[in-house]
Amino acid sequence: MTGPGAQTVLVLGGGPAGLSAAYALVQRGLRVTLLDRAASLGGGFGDERQPPPTLLGCHHATWRLLTALEFPPRSPEFQQTGLEFRLPDERIVRYPHSRFPTPLHSLFTIGRFAGLSWSARWRLLSWLEELWEGSSELGTDLEYRTAQEWLTSLGHDVSLQQAIWNPLAQWLTGNGLRMLSADALAGALAPVFLRRSSDSRIMIPLRSPNVFFVEPILDRLRRSGADVRPETQAMQLLYRQEHVTGVRLRDGTVLEADWYVSAVSYRHLTALLPERWLTRFAYFQQISELTPVPRGVVRLVARQVTQAPRLMLLREGPFQRVQVHPKEDGQNLFTLITTDGQRRQADMGEQATQLLQATGLIRPSTEVSLIGNDEDADSVLSLAPGTKVRRPIQTSPIANLLVAGSWTDTGWPANLESAIVSGERCASIISGTPLTAY
Ligand SMILES: Cc1cc2nc3c(=O)[nH]c(=O)nc-3n(C[C@H](O)[C@H](O)[C@H](O)COP(=O)(O)OP(=O)(O)OC[C@H]3O[C@@H](n4cnc5c(N)ncnc54)[C@H](O)[C@@H]3O)c2cc1C
Numbered sequence: 001m002t003g004p005g006a007q008t009v010l011v012l013g014g015g016p017a018g019l020s021a022a023y024a025l026v027q028r029g030l031r032v033t034l035l036d037r038a039a040s041l042g043g044g045f046g047d048e049r050q051p052p053p054t055l056l057g058c059h060h061a062t063w064r065l066l067t068a069l070e071f072p073p074r075s076p077e078f079q080q081t082g083l084e085f086r087l088p089d090e091r092i093v094r095y096p097h098s099r100f101p102t103p104l105h106s107l108f109t110i111g112r113f114a115g116l117s118w119s120a121r122w123r124l125l126s127w128l129e130e131l132w133e134g135s136s137e138l139g140t141d142l143e144y145r146t147a148q149e150w151l152t153s154l155g156h157d158v159s160l161q162q163a164i165w166n167p168l169a170q171w172l173t174g175n176g177l178r179m180l181s182a183d184a185l186a187g188a189l190a191p192v193f194l195r196r197s198s199d200s201r202i203m204i205p206l207r208s209p210n211v212f213f214v215e216p217i218l219d220r221l222r223r224s225g226a227d228v229r230p231e232t233q234a235m236q237l238l239y240r241q242e243h244v245t246g247v248r249l250r251d252g253t254v255l256e257a258d259w260y261v262s263a264v265s266y267r268h269l270t271a272l273l274p275e276r277w278l279t280r281f282a283y284f285q286q287i288s289e290l291t292p293v294p295r296g297v298v299r300l301v302a303r304q305v306t307q308a309p310r311l312m313l314l315r316e317g318p319f320q321r322v323q324v325h326p327k328e329d330g331q332n333l334f335t336l337i338t339t340d341g342q343r344r345q346a347d348m349g350e351q352a353t354q355l356l357q358a359t360g361l362i363r364p365s366t367e368v369s370l371i372g373n374d375e376d377a378d379s380v381l382s383l384a385p386g387t388k389v390r391r392p393i394q395t396s397p398i399a400n401l402l403v404a405g406s407w408t409d410t411g412w413p414a415n416l417e418s419a420i421v422s423g424e425r426c427a428s429i430i431s432g433t434p435l436t437a438y
Contacts, residue, residue, distance in 0.1 A: 006031045009430060010247060010257035012234045012272075015043020016419035017404040018263030019217045020065060024427030026224040027438055033255065034226060037233035042214040045416060049374050051297060051335035052325050053209060054171075054311060057201030058191035059417040061424060068438035069216040077212050078203040084312040085115045086359060087163050092312065095200075106193070109200075115164055123155060142183035143388050150182035167313035170320040173413040174380030175293055176339060184383035188413050204309035204325065234264075237272050237401070244401050247272075261426045263404040265378060266290045281397045286390040290407060293380040296338035298352045299372035301331045302362055312359060318351055324361060334361065334368070348373050381407045381414035394425045402426040 007030050011018045014036035022034045036043070044050060055062060055078070063073055071077050083095040096112040110116070110125055131138070142150060147169060151161055165185075166177045172188040173180060192200045205212060221228055233250040237260070246254040262269050270278065270288045278284050298319075310324040318338055325333040336352045345351075349370035356362045381387075391409035394402050404422040405414075412418035424435050 007259065007430070008033070008257040009259040009261060010255055011035070011261045011263055012247065013043065013263035013265075013268075013405075014038075014041035014228070014230070015263060015405075016045045016213070016416055017406060017423040018043070018261070019214065019423070020420040021261050021263055021404050021423030021426045022221055022226060023065070023217050024424045024435060024438075025430065026221060026226050028427065028431040028433060030427075030431060032221070032224075032226040033229065033257065034221065035229040035232040035234065035249075035255075037231065037250075039231050040210075040214075041218060041228070041230060042210060044379065045209045045419075046214045048208065049297060049299070049372055050379075051299075051323050051337065052204055052309075052333070053416060054323070055203045055205070055416070056192060057199030057203070059415075061420045062417050064437070065420055065424075066212065069212065069220075071212040071216070073201075073203055077207065078205055079309055081202050081204050081309045081311055083200075083202060084310065085164060085167065086312060086314050087115060088159060088315060090358070092359060105200075116160070120156070120160060127154070138186050139182070142186055143181050144385050145182045146178060146385060147180040147182045147185035148177040150185070151177065163315045167315060167320060170337075170339065171311075171313055173383055174295065175383045176320075179293070179382065179384050181383055181385040181387065183388060184413065187411060202311060204311070204323075206309075206326070207328070234272055237274065239274055239277075239398075242398055244398060259400050259402070259430050261402045261404055261423075261430075263423060263426075265405060266381075266407050267292075267378065269403065269405075277398070283392055283397050287392055287403075289390050290387070291382045291384075292378045293382045294375060294377045295380055296348070296375045297372065298336045298338070298348045298370070300334045300336075300349065300352055300356070300368045300370050301327070302334065302366050302368040304330050304332050305362055305366065306332060310361070312361075314355075317355075318345075318348070319355060322355065322359070322361065383413065394422060394429060402429060 009025050009030050009032050011022045011032060011034045014034055018034060022032045025032050040046060082097055085093050087093060093114045096109045106128060110121055151165055161177055169177050169180055169185050173184055218228060234247045235250050236248040237244050238246040238248060244260045246256040248254050266287050273284055304326060306324060307326050312322045314321055319336045320339045321337050323335045327333050334356055353368050357364050392403050393409050396403050404426045406419035407414045408422045410418040410421040428434050
């Protein structure tokens with residue numbers, strides 16, 4: 001519980017970034033008000049139309065938070081799965097699993113990965129070894145080159161890029177190789193595959209993020225005396241000189257606090273800012289230059305064909321990956337993500353069904369029902385060359401305004417880990433105490 005003299009913080013936006021900021025703040029004794037314009041909190045992460053998230057072993061901030069919420073990686077809530085690739089000859093190959101520590105793990109897994117030719121495996125392992133020994137560097141100009149150019153310069157031919165690297169890039173960053181900066185690709189691959197300490201375990205939650213993330217945080221916030229307000233939209237930041245003095249809500253009321261944490265998307269943040277700050281500060285101007293990559297999500301259900309979740313990365317085509325998820329009602333949920341630039345078409349359900357049959361995920365006789373064909377123009381941040389400098393750090397030029405969100409500069413693609421890291425950083429800055437444990 002917080003004391004009466006504690007500093008007050010107003011957190012705008014109750015997605016993963018806002019929730020983790022609010023949780024870390026109440027843990028440190030601050031008085032928090034958390035508001036979200038939606039009726040239920042969780043943002044993109046709590047949205048049932050989105051695919052079940054894939055959590056990676058290297059997402060340390062996520063696991064530290066989930067463990068504090070009593071959902072550690074080994075809890076029955078999560079099931080480990082492997083990565084599968086569909087090759088140009090239609091074969092499905094699995095990225096091998098090993099229990100060895102790295103670098104032995106990489107030698108074992110890459111050495112046995114049938115998705116690469118023997119010579120490609122050998123070249124990749126030699127390059128990784130040089131990288132670990134420090135005799136090879138990733139390069140200083142990677143942020144200004146596309147991932148496609150970079151991989152070509154490393155000798156990875158087009159078919160390898162299409163079969164392996166592009167699906168990996170799409171899965172880890174939401175961006176295809178042609179438009180993605182080489183730096184963003186290397187940054188996304190490093191904690192999963194490229195470092196000595198990489199952790200490529202993939203965990204799929206068996207139930208909705210509301211069960212293991214959103215509700216447990218809300219429960220702890222309420223028990224700590226935080227004021228949680230759904231259906232409360234912030235409309236405008238009020239200011240005096242370079243200081244936020246309050247937030248005007250849709251109903252006209254004004255909320256005031258000592259500190260303000262913006263945990264809304266970049267598009268929503270720029271709409272809240274005074275015009276004067278947008279023209280005066282490069283920090284805010286650069287935020288207004290961030291752009292999204294549209295993507296679509298097609299969802300189908302069928303009676304259960306597997307009890308284990310599966311994650312299959314696809315080469316070029318209308319879909320970049322398919323996830324299979326066992327549901328509590330005895331059905332399987334199939335979620336297919338469209339590649340960037342693919343527009344939603346009326347026959348996406350039919351194309352998805354054909355793909356599920358062609359990959360052997362369902363039999364031709366299996367009856368499937370289309371339950372969703374949604375396009376989300378804002379869901380993924382474009383990580384094109386030159387984007388890195390536009391992603392803001394948490395401290396803004398306004399002393400009592402901090403900025404959180406998966407899209408901020410955390411060193412991660414705009415994913416759940418990035419959202420949580422950004423929220424926790426805001427809490428550390430406000431409280432003046434680094435987060436080591438909850
Ligand atoms: C299709 C899809 C698949 C994904 N898959 C994965 C995955 O497999 N693994 C992974 O790690 N990540 C994944 N992500 C990413 C992850 O879910 C998002 O990055 C995460 O939700 C971002 O969190 P956030 O808190 O920054 O923003 P958001 O979740 O967008 O939350 C922002 C919140 O702010 C609220 N808001 C906006 N404007 C206002 C306002 N004016 N006043 C009050 N409230 C406001 C919104 O209602 C929202 O709740 C996926 C995302 C999508 C869209």
